[in-house]
Amino acid sequence: MKYNVENGAERIVSRSPHVETSPMKNKGRWHEIFGNNNPIYLELGMGRGDMIVNMAKQNPDINFIGLEINESQMVNAVTLLRSMNLKNIKLINTDARNIADIFDKEIDTIYLTFCDPWPKEEDEKKRFTHESYLKLYDRIFAGDRKHIILKTDNKGFFTYSLERLSAYFYIFNKVSLDLHHEEMPIKNVMTNFEKQYAKENRPIYYVDARYPR
Numbered sequence: 001m002k003y004n005v006e007n008g009a010e011r012i013v014s015r016s017p018h019v020e021t022s023p024m025k026n027k028g029r030w031h032e033i034f035g036n037n038n039p040i041y042l043e044l045g046m047g048r049g050d051m052i053v054n055m056a057k058q059n060p061d062i063n064f065i066g067l068e069i070n071e072s073q074m075v076n077a078v079t080l081l082r083s084m085n086l087k088n089i090k091l092i093n094t095d096a097r098n099i100a101d102i103f104d105k106e107i108d109t110i111y112l113t114f115c116d117p118w119p120k121e122e123d124e125k126k127r128f129t130h131e132s133y134l135k136l137y138d139r140i141f142a143g144d145r146k147h148i149i150l151k152t153d154n155k156g157f158f159t160y161s162l163e164r165l166s167a168y169f170y171i172f173n174k175v176s177l178d179l180h181h182e183e184m185p186i187k188n189v190m191t192n193f194e195k196q197y198a199k200e201n202r203p204i205y206y207v208d209a210r211y212p213r
């Protein structure tokens with residue numbers, strides 16, 4: 001079933017104990033909200049959220065936050081979480097543009113997974129690796145350490161992102177032009193889009209970017 005405003009996505013999402021409905025109130029308090037000092041990983045544009053839910057299940061010593069602008073997409077994650085009793089995951093329904101109002105130097109890793117590539121030049125500012133977003137990330141990363149993991153099927157967006165990250169002094173720990181056919185140091189957990197692309201045998205581009213190394 002496809003969820004939308006008419007058939008209750010808003011209600012389902014806002015009533016979930018995993019969804020933070022006033023996330024700006026938690027700015028600077030996310031470790032307190034999770035009840036520990038474990039690292040916090042944030043996924044922007046989580047969509048249906050399979051990756052972040054499964055990562056939370058597999059990594060109880062890491063806190064995860066999935067952010068998504070479209071509440072009907074979030075119903076899947078909310079439904080998955082109902083039966084799981086996970087304490088290390090929160091979801092937020094908002095525009096990624098708001099992150100600096102929600103977090104204050106609390107995020108250890110940002111996941112950008114299969115984000116909309118916005119190929120038209122006039123839409124460049126909407127790309128999650130545009131300099132305006134990289135500046136926002138600086139405001140939410142814990143301390144001076146930055147860490148972004150990006151996965152995409154879009155070669156143009158990938159090339160653009162490598163250029164932008166490099167110009168912003170990120171260092172590439174690992175780059176892959178075909179993630180699913182390479183030995184990786186860390187187990188890859190697939191997103192919903194990624195599962196579909198894997199079936200189609202499309203190459204997945206990947207970068208693990210840090211500053212400093």
Ligand SMILES: C[S@@+](CC[C@H](N)C(=O)[O-])C[C@H]1O[C@@H](n2cnc3c(N)ncnc32)[C@H](O)[C@@H]1O
Nearest residue numbers: 045046047068069070095096113114191192193
């Ligand atoms: C192509 S989908 C990928 C979803 C998921 N990451 C995956 O790999 O399955 C991109 C997602 O980003 C969300 N999105 C786009 N712009 C956004 C924004 N400014 N803030 C938050 N989410 C956004 C869309 O609603 C959509 O769910």
